[in-house]
Amino acid sequence: MSEGRRERRVEVRRRSAVGRGMTGIRIARLSVQLALLGLFLAMAWAASYPPSGFYPDNLFLRAEPLNALTTALRGFSLAVALPALILLFLTVVSGRFFCAWICPLGTCFDLVPSLGRGKKGGLREIRPRPLQGGEGKDGGGRLRLKYLLLVLVVLLQAAGIGLLWLYDPVVIVNRAALFALSGYLPVIFLALLLLAAVYRPRFWCQELCPAGALFSAASALGKKLPEKASPLALRKEEERCIHCGRCAAACPFEITEVADTRRSGRLALADCALCGECVKACPKEGALALTSFGATLLGSGRGKAARASTEGVEAVG
């Protein structure tokens, strides 16, 4: 416990997601994000008459489980719900990967320059906070507003008051894209981009997004699933961890549990979007890894990636 109370003060040079510090995992994730955003926009553009016979033009909207859930409240149909069920299943067995890899709104947040990400090359003091020790609760043990919003949105929808159009991330971007095509101003989308730019890039995702809350809740269902059974997982080796806190400082979703937890093995954190930023920031070989069915996709502390991520660290006290 005395060790657990130790104060850590880490200053980390933070960079914008697109800029210096492009390394393997960032290039990989950004490529996937941009490809899927491009597909999303292409499908929105192609949604004009005639409807495609090969695939539903609204696949992204259908696959968003919050929409599928409220649609199922009015009448369940397996054919309509199938994409959302597949996505939910993948979320249960791996985690909230949708937010960091697929979500078009999340991709837009990652693309805007944000004050919350720190000025390019500038120093920003990150979170001097006591090491919690023990298990390390998800979300620091606090109740996030997004869960309340999720319950509220679903209850109101069932009661005949629709709020989903205001809160669903896929809908917001879809509307923004089609508004832009027809000359309307996508005000909600621009307001959220502004929030990400002046405050924290993923504030919406972590604190407000009801779809994100549904993904978080779904991923909590698969918490006990072993690493070998998970298509995408974050693994920690507690014996190798030096508790420097760089992983917590690097996390775009501002999760500290990766640093705080004393567990080894698969870290099934409800809010973790499996973006791999913590693995990239970790200086210790083998302490953190992204894995797929037990095989390491990306390990920490190896090669150029680790050196690039540690050169920005100025002081560890």
Place this chain on the structure above:
Amino acid sequence: MGKLWVSRREFLGMAGAGAAAAAAYGLFRSRQDLPPLRPPGIASEEEFSAACLRCQECVRGCLTGCLEPAGPEYGAGKLWTPRFNPDLARCEFELCGRACAKACPASLMSAVPDAEVRLGQAFITRKRCLVWGQGKPCLICYERCRYGAIEADEKGRPHMVPEKCTGCGACQNTCIAEPQKAIIVYPLGRVPEDEGDAGGGGRKRGGV
């Protein structure tokens, strides 16, 4: 551990977002007398405006371009929901294969088969009509109606046959009366009762 907390900044941010949403709802009360016309095949206006995602897929997918997002004048509860505007184009629900219904990710426009679709009810305001009001010859609406819902009497005046009208909007789209069109599609149940044939204006219906 286990304590529920949010920082002051976060609380203010959340409170601000909530207040903005509440203010938006309070500010945008409907200023229209009539609810908007809807795409074909919805179950009910209440269910539709509650469940519609305002994703604009139907507006994008429409063959004729007869849909547009409803503006704030219809209230925040209907903001950006698809509005069928016959002034833009007529609805071709029998030709397009119900493209809007296929585009809708919430499956909101599949409630009614083609044969039972009624988007609204056309109504002739006689004082604005070229024939009825000014005695000029004009039967464009009669010529354009595909359903035989407009009949012309021996004097060349148009009469509505409400039972046959699907509300497709071809007549409104084509009407040349100015400054206001003489034939307008009204939402079902909101058709005016005076000055016309739709609500039983008392005139004998002319045969052709």
